Amino acid sequence: MEDARVAPVLTARRAGMIACTECGKVHVPGLERCTRCGSHLSSRDVTSLQRVWAWLGAGLVVYVPANVYPMLRTTLLGKTTDSTIFGGVVDLMHHGSYGIAGIVFFASIMIPVAKFIAIAYLALSVTHRVKLSPGKRQHLYEVVEFVGRWSMIDVFVVAILASLVQLDFAAAINPGIAAISFALSVAFTMLSAQSFDPRLIWDASEEPEQ
Amino acid sequence: MSLADVVAEELPPEINPVLPPPAFTAEQAEHLIACPLCDTLHEEREIAEGETARCARCHEVLESPRRSAMTRIIMLALSALVLMVAAMFFPFLELSVAGRVQRSSLLDTILAFSSGMTAPLTIAMASLIVILPSIRFLSLVYVLAPMAFGHRPARHAEFFFRLADHLRPWAMAEVFIVGVAVALVKVAGLAHLSIGPAFWAFVALVLVTVLKDNFMCRVTVWKTLESRRS
Ligand SMILES: [Zn+2]
Ligand SMILES: [Zn+2]
DSSP states (O other), X not given: OGGGOOSSOXXXXXXXXXXXXXXXXXXXXXXXXXXXXXXXXXXSOTTHHHHHHHHHHHHHHHHHHHHHSXXXXXXXXXXXXXXXXXXXXXXXXXXXXHHHHHHHHIIIIIHHHHHHHHHHHHHXXXXXXXXXXXXXXXXXXXXXXXXXXXXXXXXXXXXXXXXXXXXXXXXXXXXXTHHHHHXXXXXXXXXXXXXXXXXHHHXXXXXXXX | OOHHHHTTSOOOOOSSOOOOOOSSOHHHHTTEEEOTXXXXXXXXXXXXXXXXXXXXXTOOEEEOOOTTHHHHHHHHHHHHHHHHHHHHHSXXXXXXXXXXXXXXXXXHHHHTTOSGGGHHHHHHHHIIIIIHHHHHHHHHHHHHHHHHTTOOOOTTHHHHHHXXXXXXXXXXXXXXXXXXXXXXXXXXTXXXXXXXXXXXHHHHHHHHHHHHHHHOOHHHHHHHHHHHHO
């Protein structure tokens, strides 16, 4: 469809049609569900932004205990030490595993924080003028959608360690309460990103130039 | 009426404006396809196998049919299911400290959270690593197998294909593999650790999943489903 390079483009909304976001089929208004795939139809998801902010808020709230409380509780020869997410990264660096420390730091600290900022920015860009072009913002949205699940790495690490190092050894590792709040925070931000209707990114750019 | 004729008018940028009267009839709309990400309309044309059609505005892939994609997806999904069963029951990791060996299967890993305050995480772990990926593989086989053999689509095939699509971000097998790598390094100082056969089954599972998702073109499957229904 390279020949369709007409500017400005015609969207389903401007043509008074409703497009299915699951299968791409174009419908005349008035239908509840897509006749091809059965998905719910709406020209624009009106509650999209509300749900984005609600999930994002929930994700932020549980992100705080995830960083304050211990993620791992290690018992070595009767002595118990707690380590938080950040403490775990520092420990790895002390052992000289800089690469792995980098992966954990990136997945557990950088990605969640960057995701919070990126989602808030995208949601604000729908109602406010921003510098980034719609094309770049959609790219940002795709990166956020792709990268979010990788934050789960640390939760998996805790589970693997806890199952491997059992009580009958001199050492025991147990999951801490932060594992739950961190997993929830990742899930909530994923839901927040999924609630965003990317078609909203382009609508503001269709506004006539003043 | 062509696309360019309708582009003339402007619309206010509210989230939910009143739609203008429809520019196309239902029959004309049959020959249109909208970009699922940015809503841009395109005139539909035959896309040859191996070709990729992209959105004119945002360059999102609209359609990319591949030769005998359905049979390949079914084969890959079936292999993924077999590998999943193997990964579940063979030893996954082995840890030895002072002559004693601790074997841990995928099941043990999942059950690691089953005591105390972190019990809810057990269900979440089981879902992310085993249950959701398995549901995806089963749904794809259920939807695609009858069509690959030239039959009508199975009952509720639409529902199961939507399910497989929606579950995609929540099936986290590949994230788990990276978690294993990090865990290996963390325990390295404490004890001697070796990798069991289930680990390699799981790595193969991840590769098969990635291959399968690359072959799959959502719009092509939907169009095939629709044409086989009527
Ligand atoms: Zn549809
Ligand atoms: Zn597009």
